[in-house]
Amino acid sequence: MSDLQSNLDKLSGYLERFRRDGVLNHIAGEARPALSGATFDNATPVDESHICKVARSDAADIDAAARAAKQAFPAWAAMDGKERKKILHRVADLIVERAEEIALCECWDTGQALRFMSKAALRGAENFRFFADRAPAARDGQMLPSPTLMNVTTRVPIGPVGVITPWNTPFMLSTWKIAPALAAGCTVVHKPAEFSPLTARLLVEIAEEAGLPKGVWNLVNGFGEDAGRALTEHPDIKAIAFVGESRTGSMIMKQGADTLKRVHFELGGKNPVVVFDDADLDRALDAAIFMIYSLNGERCTSSSRLLVQSTVADQFLEKLTARVNSIRVGHPLDPKTEVGPLIHKTHFDKVCSYFDTARENGATIAAGGARIGDTGWFVAPTLFTGASNDMTIAQEEIFGPVLTAITFDTEEQALAIANDIPYGLTGYVWTSDLTRALRFTNALEAGMIWVNSENVRHLPTPFGGVKASGIGRDGGDWSFEFYMETKHIGFATGQHPIPRLGA
Numbered sequence: 001m002s003d004l005q006s007n008l009d010k011l012s013g014y015l016e017r018f019r020r021d022g023v024l025n026h027i028a029g030e031a032r033p034a035l036s037g038a039t040f041d042n043a044t045p046v047d048e049s050h051i052c053k054v055a056r057s058d059a060a061d062i063d064a065a066a067r068a069a070k071q072a073f074p075a076w077a078a079m080d081g082k083e084r085k086k087i088l089h090r091v092a093d094l095i096v097e098r099a100e101e102i103a104l105c106e107c108w109d110t111g112q113a114l115r116f117m118s119k120a121a122l123r124g125a126e127n128f129r130f131f132a133d134r135a136p137a138a139r140d141g142q143m144l145p146s147p148t149l150m151n152v153t154t155r156v157p158i159g160p161v162g163v164i165t166p167w168n169t170p171f172m173l174s175t176w177k178i179a180p181a182l183a184a185g186c187t188v189v190h191k192p193a194e195f196s197p198l199t200a201r202l203l204v205e206i207a208e209e210a211g212l213p214k215g216v217w218n219l220v221n222g223f224g225e226d227a228g229r230a231l232t233e234h235p236d237i238k239a240i241a242f243v244g245e246s247r248t249g250s251m252i253m254k255q256g257a258d259t260l261k262r263v264h265f266e267l268g269g270k271n272p273v274v275v276f277d278d279a280d281l282d283r284a285l286d287a288a289i290f291m292i293y294s295l296n297g298e299r300c301t302s303s304s305r306l307l308v309q310s311t312v313a314d315q316f317l318e319k320l321t322a323r324v325n326s327i328r329v330g331h332p333l334d335p336k337t338e339v340g341p342l343i344h345k346t347h348f349d350k351v352c353s354y355f356d357t358a359r360e361n362g363a364t365i366a367a368g369g370a371r372i373g374d375t376g377w378f379v380a381p382t383l384f385t386g387a388s389n390d391m392t393i394a395q396e397e398i399f400g401p402v403l404t405a406i407t408f409d410t411e412e413q414a415l416a417i418a419n420d421i422p423y424g425l426t427g428y429v430w431t432s433d434l435t436r437a438l439r440f441t442n443a444l445e446a447g448m449i450w451v452n453s454e455n456v457r458h459l460p461t462p463f464g465g466v467k468a469s470g471i472g473r474d475g476g477d478w479s480f481e482f483y484m485e486t487k488h489i490g491f492a493t494g495q496h497p498i499p500r501l502g503a
Helices: 003-021 059-078 081-097 099-110 114-137 170-184 198-209 224-233 246-255 281-297 310-326 345-361 411-419 434-443 476-483
Strands: 025-027 030-032 039-043 050-055 149-157 161-164 188-191 217-219 239-243 262-266 272-275 305-309 364-367 382-385 402-408 426-430 448-451 484-492
Touching: 003 050, 003 099, 025 059, 025 198, 059 149, 059 188, 059 217, 059 224, 081 099, 081 114, 081 170, 081 198, 099 114, 099 170, 099 198, 114 170, 114 476, 161 170, 161 224, 170 188, 170 198, 170 239, 170 476, 188 224, 198 217, 224 246, 239 246, 239 476, 246 262, 272 281, 272 411, 281 310, 281 402, 281 426, 305 310, 305 411, 310 364, 310 382, 310 402, 345 364, 402 411, 411 434, 426 434, 434 448, 476 484
Parallel strands: 161 188, 161 239, 188 217, 239 262, 272 305, 272 426, 305 402, 382 402, 426 448
Antiparallel strands: 025 030, 025 217, 039 050, 149 484, 364 382
16 A cells, blocks of 8 residues: 555545534534534645535634633633643644544644644644743743832733634644743634634644643634624634734734734745855755745745846756656645645635736746646646746745745845745845855844754744734744733832822
């Protein structure tokens, strides 16, 4: 039996419960259909076959979840951090035990290749372990003495929070947002993307099996225009953590304005990978290919603009084209597959529309630029060359396995091109000149920059972007800054003079 067939057989067993029951909401510890009884269909992008029905929730379901989170908040917030730590570590243990189930379901739901999703569950477990270990010290503050006062700070959880996650790597990103919220002492209402509901359901079940009290974590499925909007407008929800496109982030900010919602946004990117002629070109080539074509190109930190110095551009682009044409596109459950299908027809149509746009812009399609097969949403890994930064293909986030290559002559020109974009999430710089690296990264408009490296995530470091790429930072203590309020308390150390009015 082939590895692919073996994985398909295992998947069939894992999906049986979803075929039978659908994907239900989870509110106050109970699996529930939408109060209206409404559902929507979920299909796999692999062959467009039906997976299951999903609860289509509205404002009434969000209200029930928010009330459950509000009711559960006092006890969860008051729980000793060491106890929260134990529960969150148990969540991580159970994620590891069910890693295969999570990976196979996520591949079928999203089209992501197993070679990457097999690690996503383990990364999710590490997210829980990292924040579990920080839970006991989450409330720690500072001692800031003044001449007359002993000033101290402490932190308290902000309250029930809403988490809205995307469809590209839904399991890992859900853990990245929810684990610090729980560690801080917040309760959660989670609305996953409608295109990828399966693993969110698995995750909340795992959490309660691990001992998370009922109502601390609530799951509500649905669409942005009804369930999503109701969550962002609900007065009992104190903050919204959102990962998705920039236009949706702007809408959420407007929707939350009346209730003065705190927001944390991880939004879009059109990230440059800048290759100077003194770089290790073979390593730069590997990193540039990995950061745009892995995960089907459906990731915010992808290096979707290649800026390569003109002195080495011809040889670099020749090797790049050959490699792109050799990327293996196939069934996501085949361990040999490097690129699977795009998430949904809607997104497939958007990505494919840029092929005509590239031609209209005057760029060259050096590789790809076409659909593969006539079943499922498979797209050939694509490379645009001969582009300039003012072209649509260089300015708009395509969010697929599509790379736009631009040449530059000088460092100053490279910096101007890199910054001439609405986004500012990540940047990648390849050079052997340390002083150049220092100059360039200092002036590059991006929240995260890697020098001579692909994106290597280190959990204590801040994650987030500037400009249209987001607001706020995740990671380490930065996550607690979002999910907690800081208090100042001043204790008088003596009888300092107090002004006497009306005496």
